[in-house]
Amino acid sequence: MSTVQPFHQVTGIAAPLLRANIDTDAIAPSRFRPASLSKYGYEAALFAGLRFDEDGAERPDFVLNQPPYRNAVALVVGPNFGCGSSRETAVWALRDFGIRAVIAPTFGSIFETNCLRNGLLPLSLPPAEHQRLADETFAPTASAHLTIDLDTCRVAAADGPQHTFTIDERSRRQLLSGLDTIGETLLLRETITRFRTRDRHRRPWNYPTRSTTPEGPTDG
Amino acid sequence: MTSDTATTATGTTDTTDTTDRPRSVIDKIWDQHVVAELDDDTSLLHIDRILLHDRSGGLALRAVRDEGRQLFDRDLVFGTMDHVVDTRPGRDDRTPVPGGAMFIDAFRAEARHQGVTLFDIADPRQGISHVVFPEQGIALPGTTMICADSHTPTLGGIGALAWGVGVTECEHALATQTLAIRRPATMLARFEGTPGDRVVAKDLILALIASIGAGGATGHAIEFAGSAISALGVEARMTLCNMAVEAGARTGVVAPDEKLLDYLKGRPYAPVGPAWDQAARAWLDLRSDHAAPYDRTTTLQVDGLGPQVTWGTSPQHATGIDSFVPHPDELADPAAARRALDYMDLRPGTALSSVAIDAAYLGSCTNARLSDLRIAADVLRGHRVAEGVTAICVPGSTAVRRAAEAEGLDRVFVDAGFQWRESGCGLCFYAGGDRFPAGARVISSTNRNFENRQGPGVRTHLASPATVAASALAGRLADPRER
Ligand code: SF4
Numbered sequence: 001m002s003t004v005q006p007f008h009q010v011t012g013i014a015a016p017l018l019r020a021n022i023d024t025d026a027i028a029p030s031r032f033r034p035a036s037l038s039k040y041g042y043e044a045a046l047f048a049g050l051r052f053d054e055d056g057a058e059r060p061d062f063v064l065n066q067p068p069y070r071n072a073v074a075l076v077v078g079p080n081f082g083c084g085s086s087r088e089t090a091v092w093a094l095r096d097f098g099i100r101a102v103i104a105p106t107f108g109s110i111f112e113t114n115c116l117r118n119g120l121l122p123l124s125l126p127p128a129e130h131q132r133l134a135d136e137t138f139a140p141t142a143s144a145h146l147t148i149d150l151d152t153c154r155v156a157a158a159d160g161p162q163h164t165f166t167i168d169e170r171s172r173r174q175l176l177s178g179l180d181t182i183g184e185t186l187l188l189r190e191t192i193t194r195f196r197t198r199d200r201h202r203r204p205w206n207y208p209t210r211s212t213t214p215e216g217p218t219d220g
Numbered sequence: 221m222t223s224d225t226a227t228t229a230t231g232t233t234d235t236t237d238t239t240d241r242p243r244s245v246i247d248k249i250w251d252q253h254v255v256a257e258l259d260d261d262t263s264l265l266h267i268d269r270i271l272l273h274d275r276s277g278g279l280a281l282r283a284v285r286d287e288g289r290q291l292f293d294r295d296l297v298f299g300t301m302d303h304v305v306d307t308r309p310g311r312d313d314r315t316p317v318p319g320g321a322m323f324i325d326a327f328r329a330e331a332r333h334q335g336v337t338l339f340d341i342a343d344p345r346q347g348i349s350h351v352v353f354p355e356q357g358i359a360l361p362g363t364t365m366i367c368a369d370s371h372t373p374t375l376g377g378i379g380a381l382a383w384g385v386g387v388t389e390c391e392h393a394l395a396t397q398t399l400a401i402r403r404p405a406t407m408l409a410r411f412e413g414t415p416g417d418r419v420v421a422k423d424l425i426l427a428l429i430a431s432i433g434a435g436g437a438t439g440h441a442i443e444f445a446g447s448a449i450s451a452l453g454v455e456a457r458m459t460l461c462n463m464a465v466e467a468g469a470r471t472g473v474v475a476p477d478e479k480l481l482d483y484l485k486g487r488p489y490a491p492v493g494p495a496w497d498q499a500a501r502a503w504l505d506l507r508s509d510h511a512a513p514y515d516r517t518t519t520l521q522v523d524g525l526g527p528q529v530t531w532g533t534s535p536q537h538a539t540g541i542d543s544f545v546p547h548p549d550e551l552a553d554p555a556a557a558r559r560a561l562d563y564m565d566l567r568p569g570t571a572l573s574s575v576a577i578d579a580a581y582l583g584s585c586t587n588a589r590l591s592d593l594r595i596a597a598d599v600l601r602g603h604r605v606a607e608g609v610t611a612i613c614v615p616g617s618t619a620v621r622r623a624a625e626a627e628g629l630d631r632v633f634v635d636a637g638f639q640w641r642e643s644g645c646g647l648c649f650y651a652g653g654d655r656f657p658a659g660a661r662v663i664s665s666t667n668r669n670f671e672n673r674q675g676p677g678v679r680t681h682l683a684s685p686a687t688v689a690a691s692a693l694a695g696r697l698a699d700p701r702e703r
Contacts (some may be wrong), residue, residue, distance in 0.1 A: 020556055021434055021534055023670050031652035033319035037279050038388070039325050071607060080435035084670060085649075086370040087276075088386035104436050109470050110370055113401075114386035168260045168402065177622060182289070185292045187389060188264065189257060192292075192398055195255040195266060203252075203497040205491035206268050208295065 004119030006178035007150050010100045012073035014146040015063050022077060023084030024111060026050065028093040030085070043096040047197050064097075074101040074146055076134050079127070093117045101148050104153065116171050119178060123148065123155060123165050138159035150175060158210045177187050184213025229282020236327060246441045250383045253364050261402045267393045269296055269358060272336070273349050273368035275303035278326030280368060280390040283610050287478055291334055292397035298358050299331050300339040302348045307614050307646035307675040313341060316653030347643040348487025350374035350585035354458065355619055357487025359504040361476040366393055370465050371585050371667065377458030379476035379506060381441070384465065386665070403653050404470045405439055405515040410446035413523035418700040420595060421456035422587055422665070422684035424448065425463040426528035428520055433464035434536040438468035440516065443508065448522045449474055455485040455589040455611050462586045463667050466535040476503040484650070513692070521555055529697055530669050530682040532560030536670070541687060541699045564679050567658075572697050575681075578660040580605070580692035581674070582638070582685055583614030584648040587665035592616075592685040596665075597632040599689035605637035607671040610656070612639045614646040630703045638692070638701055650675045663691040 025049045032045035050062050064072065075094075081104040082090060091114040094102065099120040115122040125133060137146055137156035145158035150172060154162045167175075174181060185192075200207050243251070251306050256264040272280060277299050284291065289296060295565055305311065306321035313324060324341075331338040339345040345356060350371055353359040361379035365373060367392045367558045371555070375382035385399070385575045393399050411424055429436070442602065448455065448670065457474040464472025481500050484490050491499045526540045537560060539546065547568040548557035563570065566575065580594050605611045613633045615621035624630055630640050647654050655675030656662050662680050666673075669680040683691070686700035 019559075020553055025241070025649075025670060025673065029672070031318070033322075033652070037282060037322060038278070039283070050283075050502050052444050080438065083434065083468065084370065084668065086368055086384040086386055088368075088388060091386070102388070104434055106468075107438060110384050110386060113389060117386065117388040134541070157525065159363075168262070170259050170262050170400070181400065182287070182392050182395050185264065185398060185400065189396075192264075192396065196397075197267060199252075199266065203502065205360065205495050208358070216361075 004117070004178045007121055008149065009149045009151065009174040010073055011145065011147040012139050013071050013144050014074040014076050014103070014174055015069040015072035015144070016076050017063060017132060018078045018134065020078040021080045024082055024087050024090035024108070024126060025085055027090035028087065029083065030087065032089070036048045037091055039060050040096065041090070042093040045089060046097045068144060071098070074103060075099055076137060077104045078100060079105040081107050083108035083183065086110045088118070091115055092118060093124055095120060097135065103130065103133065116174060117181065119175065121148065121150060122173060123167070125165055126165060129163055133157065133160070133163055189207065206218040233393060237335065242325055242407070244262065244406055244443055244512040244529050245379065245473055245506050246381065246404075246443055247512070249362055250403060251362065252362065253480055255398055258400055260402055261308050263403060264398050264400050265364055265566040267296075267366055269298065269353070269365040270355055270393050271349055271365060271372070272297065272327070272331075272390070273298035273299045273367065273369060274323050274327045275306065276368040276387050276390065277440065278330050280387050280394060281330035283391045284394050285330070285334070285394075286314065289395045291336070291394050291563070292323060295337045296397065297329065297336045297394065298353065299336055300346055300349050300352050301327070301341050301644070303645045304651060304653075305341055305644040307641040307644045309640070310644060311341070311642050318652045320651070320653065321367070341433070344622070347543045347615075347619065347667050348585045348588070350462065351589060351616035351620065355487070357484055357490035360484070360490065360499070361480060362506050364703070366390065366399065371462050373464045373469070373471040374460035374462040376459045376464065376471055377454060379474060379480055379503060381459050381471055381473060383471040383694060396457075403499045405444045406443040407437055407469070407516040407518065408514040409442050409444050410517070410519040411522050412446045412449035412519060413443065413448055413466050413521050415448060415522040415525040416701065417524055419527055419685045420684045421452055421459040422485035423528045424520070424522060425460050426530065426535065426682065429463065429467045429535045430528070430538040431517060432467055434466060434534045435468040435619055438462065438471050438680055441467045442467070442472040443514070444472060444474050446519070449470060449587055450477065453591055454480055457584055460588070462517050463535065466667055467476065475507045477507070480564065482522055487507050510702050527684060529686045529687060531564065531566060531572060532557065534560065535667065535669060535682060538682070539572070541572055541683070541697060543572060545572065555641035571700060575692055575697045576661070576662050577681070579610040579612070579662040580688050581612050581647055581662055581664040581666065582688050583616070583646055584666040585616060586621065586667040587685050588616030589616060590623050591619065593629050596685040596689040597629045599657055599686055599700055600636040600638070600646050600693065603636055603693050606694045609692055609695050611692045612641060612643045612647060613639055615643050624643075636693075638644040647674055647684060649673055650678070663688050663697060675682055
C-alpha cells in the first residue's frame with residue numbers, strides 16, 4: 001500500500017524564497033525526466049533552472065546552494081506559491097530534496113492538494129503574520145531554524161514567538177497518520193455503488209457505453 | 221423541483237435536488253455529485269469522467285495496478301496523446317521530447333492493458349485533451365471531470381465542473397471514481413456590454429486577470445455570466461474557462477443554454493433520441509437561479525474594451541495593445557514587475573505596438589479550435605508574414621485540422637508563411653524538445669507567459685488569435701483592428 005511519511009513535528013533549517021507566484025515549472029522544470037516512470041528520483045529537478053547553470057554546476061547565488069540552507073527542511077515562500085501546471089513532480093522534487101513543509105500566505109490549489117497527498121505540509125499564514133515569521137526566522141541574528149508542530153498547529157522560529165496556523169481537520173489527520181487515502185475511500189465502496197445506481201437512473205447519459213462512431217465530427 | 225432524498229449507509233444525506241434555496245450552476249452540479257459528506261466542508265464527489273494524457277496517464281494507470289487495484293469504471297476513463305507527441309508533419313511515435321517515448325509507450329501499454337479508450341497518435345480523434353473531449357461529446361454539461369492537467373477547467377465552457385489534479389489524485393479517482401474535496405468558494409464574474417471589433421474571449425479573460433490578479437480567484441470556482449458571455453460561442457467560452465486557472469481559480473463554468481445544446485447535438489458520445497431530450501432538459505435546469513448566492517461578485521464593463529496583450533511574465537501583466545509598457549512603481553508589486561520587465565527586455569513607457577517580434581504561435585488548448593483558426597485566417601488572408609518572423613499554427617485537434625483543411629484555411633496559413641502542423645501541445649510549453657530560440661520574442665495564443673515556458677529565455681506575449689495573426693504580419697505587436 002502506498003503510504004507517506006507521517007508528519008508530527010519538524011525542526012530544522014528553513015530557506016527563504018519570498019518572491020510571489022513561483023510556479024510549478026520553476027519548482028521542477030518540465031524538461032527534467034526521471035530515468036523511469038516513477039514518483040521518486042526528482043531531487044535534482046528541484047529549482048533546476050535557478051539552482052544549476054547550463055552545465056549543471058551549482059549557481060552559488062541560489063539560496064539552496066548556500067549553507068545552511070542546503071539542509072533546509074522547510075521553505076518560507078511568497079504568495080501563490082505552486083501556481084501553474086498541475087505537475088506533481090514539483091512536490092516530489094521538494095520531498096526528495098528533504099523539504100517537509102512550505103510556508104506561504106497562499107498556494108496554488110492543485111499544488112496544495114498535491115503536497116497533502118505526499119506528506120508535505122502546505123502551511124498558510126495570513127500575510128502580516130507570514131511576514132513576521134519570516135522576519136523572526138531570517139533576521140541577521142537569527143539561526144534560520146524553525147519548529148513546526150502539527151499536533152498543536154504551531155510554528156515558531158528558534159527563540160521566536162509561536163504562531164498558530166489553521167488547517168482543515170481531515171488534511172491534518174491524514175498528514176499525522178500518513179494515511180492511504182484511496183484505501184480509506186474504498187471503505188465506502190458500497191456507498192459509492194449505491195450513489196451510482198441512483199445516479200444512473202437519474203442521469204443515464206452520464207454513463208456512456210463505448211462509442212459506435214469510429215470518428216469524430218468534422219466541424220471543430 | 222423534484223425531491224429524491226436518500227440516506228446512505230454512512231448516515232449522510234444525499235442532498236440532490238432537494239433544496240428550494242436559490243443555487244448557482246456550481247452548487248447544482250456539486251450537489252448532484254455528492255456521494256457522502258465527509259468532515260469539514262469536504263465531500264466525496266462522484267467523478268463522471270477521468271481524462272488522461274500521455275504525460276501522466278501511463279504513470280497514473282500503472283500506479284493503480286502497482287497497488288493491486290483496479291479501475292472502478294473503465295468506461296468513464298478516456299485518454300489522448302497530446303503533451304509529448306511530435307507536431308511536425310509526417311510524425312510518428314518519435315518525439316523531440318527527450319524521454320518522451322517512454323511516456324507514450326507506457327500510456328499506450330497501460331491503456332490497452334486496462335481497457336481504457338485511447339485516441340492514439342494516428343487516430344483521427346487525437347488532439348489536445350481539452351479540445352478533444354468536448355469535440356467528441358465525452359465532456360457533457362453537468363458532469364464532473366478531472367484530468368492531470370491544470371487547464372482542465374476549459375471544459376467549464378460546456379457547463380461542467382472540471383478541474384486539474386495531480387497524478388496521485390488522478391489515481392484516487394481511477395480506483396474509486398470519486399475524489400474527497402472541499403467545496404470551493406464561488407465567484408460570479410459578470411461581463412457586461414459589447415466589446416470592440418476583433419475583441420474576443422481571450423481579451424475578456426486577460427482583462428479580468430489583469431483586474432483581479434493572478435491569485436485573485438484563489439480557491440474559487442468562477443461562473444462567467446453577463447451579456448458579453450451569452451453572446452460568445454461555445455468554443456470561445458472554453459477559452460474563457462481555460463484561463464480561469466490563471467487567476468488562481470479552481471475552475472470556471474458557463475451555465476448551459478440553447479447555444480450549447482446546438483453545439484453538442486450529434487457528437488459521437490452525446491446522448492441520442494429520448495435520452496437526448498431528457499438530458500437537454502436537465503442541462504437547461506442547471507442555469508443559476510435568480511438571486512443565487514456567491515461568495516464574491518465582480519463585474520467587468522467591456523464596452524469599448526480593446527485587444528489585450530501581456531507585457532510581463534504573469535498573465536496578470538496584461539494591458540491594451542494600444543497602450544504602453546507600465547512603470548513598475550505604479551504596480552502592486554514593483555519588484556516582481558521589474559524582474560518581469562528585465563526578463564522581457566522591455567522598458568517602461570515603450571509603446572507596445574512598437575515592440576518587434578521574432579515568432580508568432582497559434583496553438584494550444586486556449587485558442588486553437590476551428591473558430592480561432594477562422595479568426596486568424598480572416599486577418600491573414602491575402603497577406604504575408606513579416607520578413608524574419610517564424611510563424612507556426614498547431615491546430616487543437618486532428619479533427620480541427622481536417623475541418624480547417626476542408627474549408628481551405630490551411631492554404632491561407634501556408635500562403636501567409638505559417639507552418640501548418642499536426643495537433644498536440646507542441647510549442648505551448650517547453651519539455652526539452654521543440655522550443656523557440658533563447659531570447660526570442662513570441663506573440664502567442666497560449667495561456668502562460670511564465671519565464672522559460674516556451675523555451676529557456678523565450679519571451680512570450682499572450683494575445684488572441686486575431687492579435688497573433690496581425691502581429692505576425694506586422695513583425696511587431698500589432699492591433700488586429702488596424703487590419
Ligand atoms: S496546450 Fe499547453 S496549456 Fe494546453 S494542455 Fe497542452 S501544454 Fe497545457
